[in-house]
Amino acid sequence: MKGRDRVRSAGVGGVVGVVRRWGPVRAALRRGGDAGGFVAGSRERARVPGEAVGAEPRPGGGLVRFERSALRVRVAAGGAVFCGWDEAAPEPSYALGGRCPEADTRAVLEPDTDGGWRVVSERLRITVSRRGAVEVGTPGGVVLRRDAAPRWWETEPGGGGRWVLHSRVSPDARFFGLGGPAAGPRLPAGAYRLWNAGVDRAGGRAASVTMPVQLVVADVGCHLVFHDATWDGEMVLREGEEGAGSGHDRDARCEVRMSGGPLRYWMITGPPARLLRGWASLTGTPARPPVWALGYQHVLPSGASPREVREAVSAHREHALPLHGVHLGADDGSGRGAGAATPDGARFREPGAALREVARELRAEGVRLAAAVRPEVWARPGGVLYEEGLALGAFVRDGGGGTVRRQGRPWASVYPDFTDSRVRKWWGGLYAGLVGEGFSGVCHQGDAPASPHVLGDADAARGVRHDLEGRGGAHLEAHNVYGLAMAQAGWAGLVEQGPQERPLLVSQAGWAGSQRYGGVSAGAPVTDWHGLRASLAAVLGLGLCGVPFTGPEAAAWDERGRPSPELLVRRFQLAAYLPLFRGGDRPDAGRGAGDRGPRGHGPEVMAAVRAAAARREELVPYLVTLAHLARRTGAPYVRPLWWHHCADRALRDCGDAFLLGDALLVAPVLEAGLRRRAVRLPRGCWYDTATGVRYDGGRTVVLDAPLERVPVLARAGAAVPVKVPGGGTALEVWRPPAGRTGSGLLIREPADAWARPEVERLTVSEAAGRTVVTGEDGHRVDLPVRVRG
Numbered sequence: 189m190k191g192r193d194r195v196r197s198a199g200v201g202g203v204v205g206v207v208r209r210w211g212p213v214r215a216a217l218r219r220g221g222d223a224g225g226f227v228a229g230s231r232e233r234a235r236v237p238g239e240a241v242g243a244e245p246r247p248g249g250g251l252v253r254f255e256r257s258a259l260r261v262r263v264a265a266g267g268a269v270f271c272g273w274d275e276a277a278p279e280p281s282y283a284l285g286g287r288c289p290e291a292d293t294r295a296v297l298e299p300d301t302d303g304g305w306r307v308v309s310e311r312l313r314i315t316v317s318r319r320g321a322v323e324v325g326t327p328g329g330v331v332l333r334r335d336a337a338p339r340w341w342e343t344e345p346g347g348g349g350r351w352v353l354h355s356r357v358s359p360d361a362r363f364f365g366l367g368g369p370a371a372g373p374r375l376p377a378g379a380y381r382l383w384n385a386g387v388d389r390a391g392g393r394a395a396s397v398t399m400p401v402q403l404v405v406a407d408v409g410c411h412l413v414f415h416d417a418t419w420d421g422e423m424v425l426r427e428g429e430e431g432a433g434s435g436h437d438r439d440a441r442c443e444v445r446m447s448g449g450p451l452r453y454w455m456i457t458g459p460p461a462r463l464l465r466g467w468a469s470l471t472g473t474p475a476r477p478p479v480w481a482l483g484y485q486h487v488l489p490s491g492a493s494p495r496e497v498r499e500a501v502s503a504h505r506e507h508a509l510p511l512h513g514v515h516l517g518a519d520d521g522s523g524r525g526a527g528a529a530t531p532d533g534a535r536f537r538e539p540g541a542a543l544r545e546v547a548r549e550l551r552a553e554g555v556r557l558a559a560a561v562r563p564e565v566w567a568r569p570g571g572v573l574y575e576e577g578l579a580l581g582a583f584v585r586d587g588g589g590g591t592v593r594r595q596g597r598p599w600a601s602v603y604p605d606f607t608d609s610r611v612r613k614w615w616g617g618l619y620a621g622l623v624g625e626g627f628s629g630v631c632h633q634g635d636a637p638a639s640p641h642v643l644g645d646a647d648a649a650r651g652v653r654h655d656l657e658g659r660g661g662a663h664l665e666a667h668n669v670y671g672l673a674m675a676q677a678g679w680a681g682l683v684e685q686g687p688q689e690r691p692l693l694v695s696q697a698g699w700a701g702s703q704r705y706g707g708v709s710a711g712a713p714v715t716d717w718h719g720l721r722a723s724l725a726a727v728l729g730l731g732l733c734g735v736p737f738t739g740p741e742a743a744a745w746d747e748r749g750r751p752s753p754e755l756l757v758r759r760f761q762l763a764a765y766l767p768l769f770r771g772g773d774r775p776d777a778g779r780g781a782g783d784r785g786p787r788g789h790g791p792e793v794m795a796a797v798r799a800a801a802a803r804r805e806e807l808v809p810y811l812v813t814l815a816h817l818a819r820r821t822g823a824p825y826v827r828p829l830w831w832h833h834c835a836d837r838a839l840r841d842c843g844d845a846f847l848l849g850d851a852l853l854v855a856p857v858l859e860a861g862l863r864r865r866a867v868r869l870p871r872g873c874w875y876d877t878a879t880g881v882r883y884d885g886g887r888t889v890v891l892d893a894p895l896e897r898v899p900v901l902a903r904a905g906a907a908v909p910v911k912v913p914g915g916g917t918a919l920e921v922w923r924p925p926a927g928r929t930g931s932g933l934l935i936r937e938p939a940d941a942w943a944r945p946e947v948e949r950l951t952v953s954e955a956a957g958r959t960v961v962t963g964e965d966g967h968r969v970d971l972p973v974r975v976r977g
Contacts, residue, residue, distance in 0.1 A: 235340045237273075237320035240303055248291025249307045251275065252316050259316060263295035263309045264288075266469050269455045271314075271322060273338055273351075276450035280657060281416055282669045283700040285472025312457060324411070324455055332411050333357050333404070334439075338451055351451045353415075356439040359428030361406035362840045363442070364828070366423065367399040367698070368710070368729025370722035373828055373843045375425055382421040382446075384636045384668050384697045396636040396697040397708055397726070398668065401733040402442065403463065405834050411457040412467060414700060417449035418668045447664060460732075460831050461823060467734045468822025472704035474736050475679070476819045477767075478690040479937050480556050481629065482811040483512030484764075484801050487741055487772040490517035494546040501555055508798060510805040513692075514550070515558045515631055515770065547626020558629035558692055559622050563637060563674055564601035567593055573618070577604065582611045584663070587651045603637060606673035607666050608655035615674075616681025623685040629692025630678055631709070635671035636697040671697025672705075679705035690941045694768065698735060707737035707768055716752075720759055721844070721858045727766050728846060731824025737815070739768030753789045754860060754895065757796045761898045762856040764800040765848050767811070767825045796896045807848075809909035809917045809936075814849050816935040816945060825849065833870045836886075842868050851906035851932065852877075855891065855899040865893050873904035873925050875977045882977065904977065905930015907950045907961055912972070919969065921952055921959055923977040929953045932961075934969070 238255030249261035260272040266289055270278050278288040292309055300306040303318035308327055315323040320337030334356045342349035363375040371378065382398045400415040400423065415421075421444065428440035456466040468474070486500055497514055504511040547557050565573050565583070577583050583602040584592045593600040604611050622630060652663035675695045682691035693706030702708050710726040723740035730738045742763035743756070763769050814825040827847040830839040845855040845867055853874060855867040869885040876883070876891060877900045883889050891899040902908070905924030909932075912918045917936075924930040930952035938945045949964050959975045962968055 235342060237337050240318040243297055243305050245297045247293050248295050250297030252305050254320055261307050261314055263292045263307060265290045265292045266466055267311045268466050268470060269312055269314060272452035276452040282418065282672060283416055283471050285701060285704055330408050332409055332457060350447050352445045353451065355442040357404050358406040358408050359430045359437040359439055361404050361428060361440045363425050364403040364732050365401045365729060367397040367733055368726035370725055372725035373728035374841055377425055377427045379422055379424045382423060399700050399733050401700055403732050405830060405840055407835060409457060410460060410463060410834055411455060412463045413453055413455050415444055415453045417446045418665055419447045419449040420664050421446040449665060464734065464822040471701040471734055473822060474703035474818045475706045476690060476815050477692055477707065477737055479812060480512040481692040482808050484510050484804060485513035485515055485770045486511060487515040487770050488517060492516055494542045497546055501550060507794060509801050511555055513556045513558055517560050544626050556628035557626060558631055559627045560631045560633050562634040563603055566599040567602050568599045580614055582614060585653050587653060592652055605655050606670060606677055607657060612677035615677040619678060619681035620685045630682065632674055632678065632695045635674045635695055637670060669699050671695050672699040672702050675702060675705035703735045708735050710738050710740040717755060717860055724762060725843065727826050728828055731826050734822060736818040736824040737767045739763060739766040741770050741772045743772035753793045756789065757793055757895060758857050760797045761800045764804040765854045769804055799896060806910045808911050812937050813909060813933055813935040829870055838868050839870060851903050851908045853901040857893050857898050863893055864890055866890050867899060874901040875904060875922050877902050880977060905952050907932030907952050909934050918972040918974055919961055920974050920976060921961055923959055923975065924952055
């Protein structure tokens with residue numbers, strides 16, 4: 189590349205000049221400021237595309253050539269648009285759920301005005317200017333997004349370097365996604381690091397799940413953008429400002445910076461339901477959890493024994509708390525043998541036969557066991573797993589070919605390289621030990637990975653190498669997909685070892701496409717009131733990124749282990765309406781199981797927790813329907829209030845309430861001492877499920893929120909499948925407004941856990957003063973109907 193084809197890059201923060209030593213750049217990277225990584229060095233230049241020099245039509249679009257780059261534009265058959273600079277292709281990609289979708293042959297590349305080019309499809313119009321700016325809008329000319337020409341920073345003599353892309357959207361636009369940062373669900377202006385770095389306790393969020401998936405909601409329409417680059421990066425958002433009729437609007441802006449990798453992205457447009465359907469078609473439909481995983485599950489701390497598992501189950505029965513699963517903590521390296529540090533068998537202090545007996549007893553009672561698995565393997569000479577991995581060459585290596593080790597007690601740890609297909613197959617085969625011990629599910633922990641000494645810090649990990657499906661590459665490229673690749677290995681192993689039933693797999697870390705292999709935990713954020721709000725933001729954000737099965741652990745204590753009864757109640761009440769419902773024990777409760785969690789806080793707390801758990805138990809058939817719906821369409825169980833009303837700006841800014849499916853609106857209490865709260869209602873009619881009072885939507889109402897419950901409203905005309913005493917299913921129907929009909933869906937769990945069941949579409953109407961529920965054929969449904977409202 190010739191020198192005249194380059195321009196000098198400016199310093200960060202307005203400081204212009206040349207950085208003469210590597211030290212300041214390294215320090216900036218260690219601080220996590222990606223902008224610091226773009227400070228120009230003495231041998232770095234910024235490259236821009238230059239002028240357009242020609243184009244080459246191809247199926248679905250074509251290739252636009254510039255003086256110093258080329259842009260590939262491709263419209264897929266489903267309507268998604270791919271843009272790849274430097275001729276970047278959609279594959280290989282860890283995000284895609286299968287082969288790249290076929291091109292829409294109706295979309296044709298053709299010349300545009302002023303030397304540019306355009307591609308017009310059924311839903312989109314993509315315009316490429318002669319200097320490399322890309323504008324995406326509707327065929328009628330409504331602009332949704334404008335991307336400026338990108339810039340690359342390369343070290344001479346050239347080769348894939350860092351890049352930056354600036355975009356503009358409507359002034360009224362709101363940003364969502366990115367894996368569910370604590371500041372969400374609507375993302376305010378600021379910088380968001382795209383690096384899975386474990387739990388950010390200061391921010392109270394699950395930073396082990398970051399995704400470059402951005403959903404933009406504006407008056408002109410909604411669109412989803414996914415920057416398919418796994419490297420360490422940063423997204424900077426700036427909100428716009430409308431000129432109040434003066435015409436001096438300021439667009440909302442987005443700046444994406446990546447430390448490497450191809451500059452390529454996908455874009456989908458349409459209402460939210462279409463966005464998530466298109467996203468699922470690209471990255472894979474969500475894995476459907478087993479029915480038992482939709483009920484309440486209890487988390488035991490590291491070191492629990494089979495005897496303590498029995499005690500915890502008995503305590504739940506004694507206090508009339510429904511229980512469907514028990515999660516066992518992973519080995520923390522202390523040698524106590526908790527849960528399973530690795531999937532080569534659950535290492536309890538008692539022999540494996542004792543665990544198998546417990547699993548058999550609990551399964552008969554409807555309770556399943558789930559083991560926690562960490563990717564660290566103890567580097568113990570003579571250890572079976574360690575020696576097998578060495579022989580296979582399975583562990584992450586440094587630049588010199590040596591195995592990367594993390595020092596610890598009693599042994600150092602090594603990490604499997606899950607970006608190697610051979611390692612994934614080997615690791616997945618080890619899950620036979622867990623299935624043989626009676627486990628029905630697995631929770632991955634430490635899969636970011638978050639070790640500050642080895643793999644967690646971007647600067648410290650610069651010398652670490654990965655296989656990356658045979659391509660070879662740096663840990664900076666593999667880090668964000670490490671948890672995704674581990675989930676792929678675990679899911680394949682569980683399905684192969686236990687094909688008769690659907691397994692549960694919950695990862696701590698994730699990336700785009702994680703939904704294919706199960707759920708993603710909303711992390712273990714700070715368990716104070718700020719953390720409660722952050723938990724809801726994480727669930728909503730992950731759902732909009734295509735991961736619907738998620739939820740935090742319903743526990744409440746400060747860093748010293750002191751419990752907060754009110755916070756514990758509010759956490760349980762929120763978690764009872766989230767997809768993954770788990771509760772934990774206090775870390776300082778000692779070894780006795782009977783006095784842990786809500787059971788040690790008195791009758792008032794216990795009654796409120798019991799009521800929340802009972803309502804969750806009733807809603808399991810509704811959650812089964814939502815799980816099947818997510819599998820088919822990608823729609824999350826938990827949805828923002830603007831899901832059907834994107835033009836309502838007040839709903840876009842509402843982050844303290846949510847929809848559970850289409851039928852229920854949940855308004856959790858997220859502040860201490862609150863006993864009444866305001867709720868912004870979407871249009872339509874809504875019933876308070878506790879009082880039966882009906883409210884007209886499109887406005888804000890104030891509802892009672894006593895300690896024993898949170899406000900939950902039902903949409904008028906909704907039909908909600910619920911569980912009745914004895915285990916059967918009934919329909920809880922809310923009267924439609926006079927002269928109108930309502931609707932609902934019912935998807936029953938099939939006998940074959942892997943089968944695709946039929947969808948029963950329900951219609952709710954009034955006839956002769958009675959509320960009637962009929963199916964698509966006009967006949968009444970064969971379930972009891974409980975009319976309310």
